[in-house]
Amino acid sequence: MTLPADQPDVVIVGGGLAGLAAAAALGAAGFRVDLHERRPFLGGRASSWELPPAVSNGQMDGDLKVAATSIDNCQHVLLGCCTNLLDLYERLGVRHLISFHDAVPFVTPDGRVSTMQERGGPAPLHLLASLARFHPLSWRDRLAVMAGLAAVGFEPAMLGRLRLDSETMLAWLQRHLQTPRAIDYFWRPVLTSALNEDPERVSAWHGLQVFWLGFLANRAGHRVGLPAVPLGELYGAQIPGLRVHLRSAVRELRHEAGRVAGARLDDGRMAPARWLIVALPFEETARLLPGDYSAFSHSPIIGIHLWFDRPLFEAPFAALLGRTVQWAFRKLGDPGYVQCVVSAARELLPMPPDRIVETAVRELREFFPNTWAQLLRSSVIKEVRATYSAAAGMEARRPSPATPFANCFQAGDWTATGWPPTMEGAVRSGYAAAERLTQAAGHPQRFLLPELPAEGLSRWFPTARVY
Ligand SMILES: Cc1cc2nc3c(=O)[nH]c(=O)nc-3n(C[C@H](O)[C@H](O)[C@H](O)COP(=O)(O)OP(=O)(O)OC[C@H]3O[C@@H](n4cnc5c(N)ncnc54)[C@H](O)[C@@H]3O)c2cc1C
Numbered sequence: 001m002t003l004p005a006d007q008p009d010v011v012i013v014g015g016g017l018a019g020l021a022a023a024a025a026l027g028a029a030g031f032r033v034d035l036h037e038r039r040p041f042l043g044g045r046a047s048s049w050e051l052p053p054a055v056s057n058g059q060m061d062g063d064l065k066v067a068a069t070s071i072d073n074c075q076h077v078l079l080g081c082c083t084n085l086l087d088l089y090e091r092l093g094v095r096h097l098i099s100f101h102d103a104v105p106f107v108t109p110d111g112r113v114s115t116m117q118e119r120g121g122p123a124p125l126h127l128l129a130s131l132a133r134f135h136p137l138s139w140r141d142r143l144a145v146m147a148g149l150a151a152v153g154f155e156p157a158m159l160g161r162l163r164l165d166s167e168t169m170l171a172w173l174q175r176h177l178q179t180p181r182a183i184d185y186f187w188r189p190v191l192t193s194a195l196n197e198d199p200e201r202v203s204a205w206h207g208l209q210v211f212w213l214g215f216l217a218n219r220a221g222h223r224v225g226l227p228a229v230p231l232g233e234l235y236g237a238q239i240p241g242l243r244v245h246l247r248s249a250v251r252e253l254r255h256e257a258g259r260v261a262g263a264r265l266d267d268g269r270m271a272p273a274r275w276l277i278v279a280l281p282f283e284e285t286a287r288l289l290p291g292d293y294s295a296f297s298h299s300p301i302i303g304i305h306l307w308f309d310r311p312l313f314e315a316p317f318a319a320l321l322g323r324t325v326q327w328a329f330r331k332l333g334d335p336g337y338v339q340c341v342v343s344a345a346r347e348l349l350p351m352p353p354d355r356i357v358e359t360a361v362r363e364l365r366e367f368f369p370n371t372w373a374q375l376l377r378s379s380v381i382k383e384v385r386a387t388y389s390a391a392a393g394m395e396a397r398r399p400s401p402a403t404p405f406a407n408c409f410q411a412g413d414w415t416a417t418g419w420p421p422t423m424e425g426a427v428r429s430g431y432a433a434a435e436r437l438t439q440a441a442g443h444p445q446r447f448l449l450p451e452l453p454a455e456g457l458s459r460w461f462p463t464a465r466v467y
Helices: 019-030 083-093 128-132 137-152 155-159 161-165 169-175 180-195 205-217 231-235 282-288 352-368 423-440 455-458
Strands: 010-013 031-035 049-052 071-073 099-102 104-107 113-116 224-227 240-244 250-256 259-265 270-272 275-279 298-308 318-319 326-330 337-343 375-388 408-411
Touching: 010 259, 019 031, 019 083, 019 408, 019 423, 049 231, 071 128, 099 259, 104 231, 113 128, 113 270, 128 137, 128 375, 137 180, 155 161, 155 205, 161 205, 169 180, 180 205, 180 337, 250 282, 259 375, 275 352, 275 423, 298 352, 318 352, 337 352, 352 375, 408 423
Parallel strands: 010 031, 010 275, 031 240, 104 318, 275 408
Antiparallel strands: 049 071, 099 224, 104 113, 250 259, 259 270, 298 337, 298 375, 318 326, 326 337
């Protein structure tokens, strides 16, 4: 099919990280790309909102000033091991806007703090000294954790991906004799926030992946990356060959003889396409492409935005142990602004926003007892469909970029990337779909980057050959 010169080679549906990654890779490879995004901004779930003039607790007074003009849908965190996401930020020219933190404070409700940070030694021993002083755990719990982490270095190689994926992480932890306290004060907080799922449900394959890539393989893996600007400001770059169409929803795909001819837009117009990438969440993909999506379900995240009259704590962020709120982040440029995150928040979902705020504020006062800070305003964002649930047994159900149509590929954090549903997973899916497209077009290209390499003693662990 020959298309007129003003028409693109590739139509991408969806301007989240998966669609943006495919667009950036294909644009740089010389393709003319048209990206259609339903909303008036890019970034999908990893984006920002304009700050509303009034807020949920109804106590807004017109004179109140906050420094921020927009807020993130929810605080988004990346780790040093997110190689492809960092590559996308490089392509978009915003890599310098991500600040990395080596020290990760864990706080208990009595206000005591243990910091997980590199304290010398080769991987995987670089966090050992922090773990040895980790105050929420007794010596018995710490030894159990160390033995469990050592097992992570062997287990995936022994059991293989599908066998490990059929087990929940909780079952794996119990099989490796982890104490209840070690589970609740070490494994659970890391797993729930990294995978947006409870250890009771989440696949052991992904659970072990988090600890291998984040704690063991490489000394840079655990570093926490935070954008220094609202998420929406990361996606403003001019990408060569790319035209972005905002407020442009795709209603259906037109196909004939096993190929997609084009995308029908909500306004009725047809966007003809030689190649097409559908980069949507699974429930939206189901509207456009045939397939079996019945195994997929969602896991929610709640973001609680709180503005106090003064800073509540000094660190840029903290993991909060043993209560409802799991993480608290301070936002740059707005000293009293704290953003709290609750992942896998099924139990909290039915609670009204004012009670969620009440709970968060009460808990923050436990964690940071020496504060006189007063709450000025608040906003609660419940993302019911935050990510698909990376439950045990799902790996075999995640589809490849191929679709029933020879010229159409799919992407999204739920497709078979090998990664859990994260920004890194979404970018990988976009690069993978773009690679498949270049193969089908007869000019195969590589866009996906490998994991951070295992280094130091970690190179000798069998798991180094698995993830
Ligand atoms: C509250 C919350 C907190 C999170 N925290 C983290 C975190 O800390 N770290 C992390 O790595 N990940 C986090 N995630 C997960 C991460 O945001 C997602 O995995 C990732 O952004 C998914 O990208 P995507 O491109 O696959 O999908 P999406 O971001 O959903 O992109 C799909 C896009 O398609 C558009 N669209 C839908 N239908 C149509 C249509 N018919 N036509 C055109 N466009 C359409 C949508 O508007 C959207 O922009 C979080 C997610 C949420 C919701």
